[in-house]
Amino acid sequence: MKIISSNYKNMQNQDPITITMGNFDGLHLGHQQLIERVLSYRDTKHAVLTFDPHPSSVLRKQPFRTLTQKIDKIELFSRYPLDYAFIVEFNTEFSELSVQDFIDFLKSLHVQRLVIGRDARFAYRGEGTIADLKRYFFVDIVDDLLYNHTRVSTTYIKDFLSIGDLGSARKLLNRHYHIRGIIVHGNNIGHKLGFPTANIDYDHYFLPKSGVYYVRVLVEGLWYHGMANIGNNPTLNYSFENRLEVHILDFNQDIYGKKVELVFMHYIRQEYKFKSKKELIDQLNKDESVVRKLII
DSSP states (O other): OEEEEEOGGGOOOOSOEEEEESOOTTOOHHHHHHHHHHHTOOSSEEEEEEEESOHHHHHTTSOOOBSOOHHHHHHHHTTSOOSEEEEEEOOHHHHTOOHHHHHHHHHHTTEEEEEEETTOOBSGGGOBOHHHHHTTSEEEEEOOOEETTEEOOHHHHHHHHHTTOHHHHHHHHTSOOEEEEEEEOOOSHHHHTTOOOEEEEOTTBOOOSSEEEEEEEEETTEEEEEEEEEEOOSSSSOOSSOEEEEEETTOOOOOTTOEEEEEEEEEEEOOOOOSSHHHHHHHHHHHHHHHHHHOO
16 A cells, blocks of 8 residues: 655646545544445555544644544555555645635546545535535445444544443444553652553543553553553542553563553443542552453
């Protein structure tokens, strides 16, 4: 798969392509259905077109929490036999393209066929419609994918993650939810409790419900089991902003500044404010026992 990541003005392609386009945040089952439809056509090359950063972060002029970031999308796209992944630098100029200018951009990529969902919109303020696309391209419209009578969407998955329902989120993503980040210095409270934790800069990832989780942790190419906490640390060293920290089981290495990946396996419990440090330590021991029983 050839990755073409740049400003839309610099994108070039000479091969006739069948393409699907969208934010693809999460690359969930609905998105996967679009890609599989693209691959069903044999008369052209196969491509996806997406945007980075997420359009909402540009249009709202503030950070937007996503299920996947650019590195995740590339990795997930690469699981398919696609020929191209076009990643457009989303900025104000691109957001203000007229319907015709956006269509001209697609024509410049030699798009022959578009595979899209029924609610697809494009160009400035979403003024472009499927009818506009049909004037220039063959358009294959894919029906919505439903789960519990609700359309599968990134928002729907976030709703499940917000209540700690990892199972439903996993079904709709077709994989466990994960977050990538960099280990940053904390205040060593966990170490003093006998549960040293690695604090993770999770950038703009969407955080699941606050609480304790069994996670798998990828550090420098090796997988470990861990116990993660999301929340404000209400018992000791309260934080106004949610933190993500992980205690890696049977692990004793200096990993400050290292990149890690957390895969959320099970939600254990909600976050509590304990009356004493001893109560907190007792609960952490119970949590570790639960996690070790979950390890297969």
